[in-house]
Amino acid sequence: MSTMVIGYDVEDRTGSDITRRFLSKASELHAELQAPATLFLVGITAENNVEAIQRAKEEAPFELGSHNYSHILLKTLCQVKGDGIVEIAQGGSLGQLVAEVDKANTVLEREFGVKCRAFCSPWGYYRGISDRPDLLHLLHVAGIRVMRTWMRNAQDWIPVDYDVQPFFYEPQGFPDMLEVPVTVRHDCNWPVHYGFEPQEYAxxxxxxxxxxxxxxxLHERDWLYNAAQHDTTTIEYDPDMVIMRGLIEHARRIGMEVMNFTQYYDKMRASKQ
Ligand SMILES: [Zn+2]
Structure with missing residues (x-):
């Protein structure tokens, strides 16, 4: 059965009420549809919204994962934009990243009693972290077993080819770590590529x-749909969550299973044995 996994990056760090507004709407939707999803929390954002996250977790079938403590990138990006201009986004040092990952996990455990197993990297990278066994080791030691880090193509841009499908990091020596790439458009690309500017869709x-x-x-090919949305962009572009509701309802109508990341990991592990 083909699958749709849902992961929200919850990352507003401005101190506004965006995260709380998002959590309230998302809980309502996911509770009504009984649709599982993973909330990938930036540690700072989690600390600023403890009660709202706790409530969301009680009301809806959400699991909590990590989106790093302060949204530091795992790898440096060289983004080649349409006009050929290269933009650099700097990744953290290994020392910084050890501290980041641990600090984010500590927040999840201290505030919500969660031992974190699911991780979404800030920004995402070409080939995920296939080329960085040091980072795989870092995350493995921290207890992470399922991650989405492959979210960019060779230009460090979007989209990723649809046939880039989930895989275990076996050749790198981590056969129990699953990568879950994003091939479909993320919400933060809606306005740029397909969305509301230049008004292709009204x-x-x-x-x-x-x-x-x-x-x-994707369903016809039995491939994964990895839905990636953010608290910030949801509130900006689709505050009523028309899109996520429509996606979940359509996925179920055509016979796809809707899951969070840990459920998907368990399913993939079971099918491996
Ligand atoms: Zn992010």
Whole structure:
């Protein structure tokens, strides 16, 4: 059965009420549809919203994962934009990253009693962290077993080819660590590539029709749909969450299973044995 996994990056660090508004809407939707999802929390954001996260976790079938403590990148990006201009986004040093990952996990355990197993890297990278066994080791020691880090192509840009499908980091020596790449458009790319500027689609409902066609395409091939959305972008572009509701309902209509990251990990592990 093909699968849709849902992961929200919860990362507003401005001190505004964006995260709380998002959590309230997302809980309502996921509770109503009984649809599992993973909240990948930036540690700082989690510390600023402890009660709202606790409530969301009680109301809806959410699991909590890590999006690093202060959103430091695991790898440096050299993004080649459409006009050929290269932009650099700096990754953290190994020492910084050890501290980041541990600090984020400590927040999850201290505030919510969660031993973190799921990780979403800030920004995402070409080939995930296939080329960085040192980072795999760092995350493995921290207890991470399922991650989404492959979210960019060879230009360090989006999209990733649809046939880049989940895999275990076996050749790197970590056969119990699963990569879950994102191949579909993330919400932060909606406005740039397909969304509301330059007005290719007039509203979330129209854009949803495009996303449904992606869902159909992946389902026909028994490939994964990895839905990646953010607290910030959701509130900015689709505060009523028309798109996520439509995706979940459509996925179920065509016979896809909806899961969070740990559930998907367990399913993949079981099918491996
Ligand atoms: Zn992020």
């Amino acid at each position: 509203n979330p409902q129209e854009f949803l029709d495009y996303l449904r066609s992606e869902l159909d395409y």
